[in-house]
Amino acid sequence: MPGNSRLRNGCVMCGRALQWIPVLFIVTVIVWSYYAYVVQLCVFFVETIAQKVFYVVIYHGLLAMLAWSYWQTIFTSVGTVPKQFKVSATDLERLEQAENQEAQKQIFEQLVKDLPTMTRTPLGVRFCEKCIHIKPDRCHHCSVCGVCVLKMDHHCPWVNNCVGFTNYKFFLLFLGYAFSYCVFIAFTSLPYFIQFWKNELKGDGKFHVLFLFFVSTMFAISLVSLWGYHIYLVLHNRSTLEAFRPPIFRGIGPDKDGFNLGKLNNFIEVFGEKKSHWFLPMSTSLGDGTSFRCRHPSITPGTSARNSTCSSSVPVTYYKSMDPNPVTVASPSPIGPAHTATSPSSIVTLYQSTEPLPVNMGDGVSFPQRHMDEDEDSLLSSRQNWMEEGGQEANGRSDDARSPSYRIVNMAPLVQSV
Numbered sequence: 001m002p003g004n005s006r007l008r009n010g011c012v013m014c015g016r017a018l019q020w021i022p023v024l025f026i027v028t029v030i031v032w033s034y035y036a037y038v039v040q041l042c043v044f045f046v047e048t049i050a051q052k053v054f055y056v057v058i059y060h061g062l063l064a065m066l067a068w069s070y071w072q073t074i075f076t077s078v079g080t081v082p083k084q085f086k087v088s089a090t091d092l093e094r095l096e097q098a099e100n101q102e103a104q105k106q107i108f109e110q111l112v113k114d115l116p117t118m119t120r121t122p123l124g125v126r127f128c129e130k131c132i133h134i135k136p137d138r139c140h141h142c143s144v145c146g147v148c149v150l151k152m153d154h155h156c157p158w159v160n161n162c163v164g165f166t167n168y169k170f171f172l173l174f175l176g177y178a179f180s181y182c183v184f185i186a187f188t189s190l191p192y193f194i195q196f197w198k199n200e201l202k203g204d205g206k207f208h209v210l211f212l213f214f215v216s217t218m219f220a221i222s223l224v225s226l227w228g229y230h231i232y233l234v235l236h237n238r239s240t241l242e243a244f245r246p247p248i249f250r251g252i253g254p255d256k257d258g259f260n261l262g263k264l265n266n267f268i269e270v271f272g273e274k275k276s277h278w279f280l281p282m283s284t285s286l287g288d289g290t291s292f293r294c295r296h297p298s299i300t301p302g303t304s305a306r307n308s309t310c311s312s313s314v315p316v317t318y319y320k321s322m323d324p325n326p327v328t329v330a331s332p333s334p335i336g337p338a339h340t341a342t343s344p345s346s347i348v349t350l351y352q353s354t355e356p357l358p359v360n361m362g363d364g365v366s367f368p369q370r371h372m373d374e375d376e377d378s379l380l381s382s383r384q385n386w387m388e389e390g391g392q393e394a395n396g397r398s399d400d401a402r403s404p405s406y407r408i409v410n411m412a413p414l415v416q417s418v
Contacts, residue, residue, distance in 0.1 A: 070178075112134055154240045182219045
């Protein structure tokens with residue numbers, strides 16, 4: 001109805017306006033800090049001209065780089081998935097008319113064979129049911145922005161934008177310059193804060209100096225941990241999402257260091273090859289955001305998982321637990337002979353079993369797998385609940401209908417691909 005439509009549009013517009021509140025808060029703090037530092041501190045309390053000039057010049061340089069990086073982070077588009085990943089209406093109809101999930105998987109494999117994708121989910125091809133396209137590697141759907149974001153790291157409310165391939169460098173520079181800005185203000189205002197504490201600072205602006213020191217110190221402490229964590233992610237070529245859920249490579253399995261090319265190469269991939277542009281908020285990142293180099297050279301985009309083998313020169317070790325014995329990987333298939341997968345640095349023995357296995361996250365700990373609506377990786381019309389040991393098909397349950405349904409996910413294709 002027209003009335004409901006207008007109400008819905010009004011709520012959407014109101015929600016979008018509220019999303020700018022964190023940004024306005026940051027801008028307000030920066031504007032106030034400019035008045036407190038330049039006018040109150042430098043003009044009224046700093047005594048020598050040379051010291052005033054030095055403080056003002058350095059301050060404005062840091063402020064300019066901070067504002068430039070912040071602007072670029074906020075207003076840079078998150079990028080769009082190329083049309084080649086879009087699923088046509090004909091193919092979508094084929095998927096909807098598929099008799100079972102295995103038929104859908106075969107259709108997806110046909111669609112993805114010519115696309116530059118190396119990662120998948122435990123169930124098959126990474127597909128976005130909201131945007132109706134195959135997801136490029138490291139791409140995820142953002143429920144706030146409503147689109148798939150190339151190399152998505154996270155959605156940041158402080159910039160009211162997704163942080164991804166197109167603006168990740170700007171975000172890192174913003175954190176770095178914001179930290180430098182706060183540290184500079186804290187150190188240069190510290191002597192006057194001590195004078196205030198000794199009751200030696202006179203004038204109406206002394207409370208500005210007091211709050212200037214406290215606010216800059218508080219923000220510096222908050223920023224150093226966040227900035228340090230993202231520096232760690234850059235040097236290991238991971239996104240925040242990949243740090244919590246490692247990507248699954250076709251024929252390899254979960255590998256949280258799959259895109260790790262070495263610290264220098266990882267840094268250059270984000271900041272570019274021109275050293276003169278490293279610390280400028282200008283777009284210099286390598287690539288197009290849809291295909292990436294990985295440390296498994298045997299995996300070529302578009303090849304079938306059955307033909308993919310691991311012959312990487314970089315040591316790759318797979319663990320199910322902390323037990324140093326050969327890893328036992330369970331599958332729902334009948335008990336059969338053991339399979340052995342080899343790599344240059346390790347030999348992993350895979351035993352078939354009738355027990356389901358939680359997905360290994362690549363760091364020695366196994367967790368149950370859950371697909372969230374924010375980043376839906378399942379096939380069409382296939383919604384997965386928590387996978388737990390001892391579960392059974394919902395359709396075959398004879399107990400209370402109100403009980404939660406569980407599904408045993410067939411991990412045999414994943415085991416065979418390894």
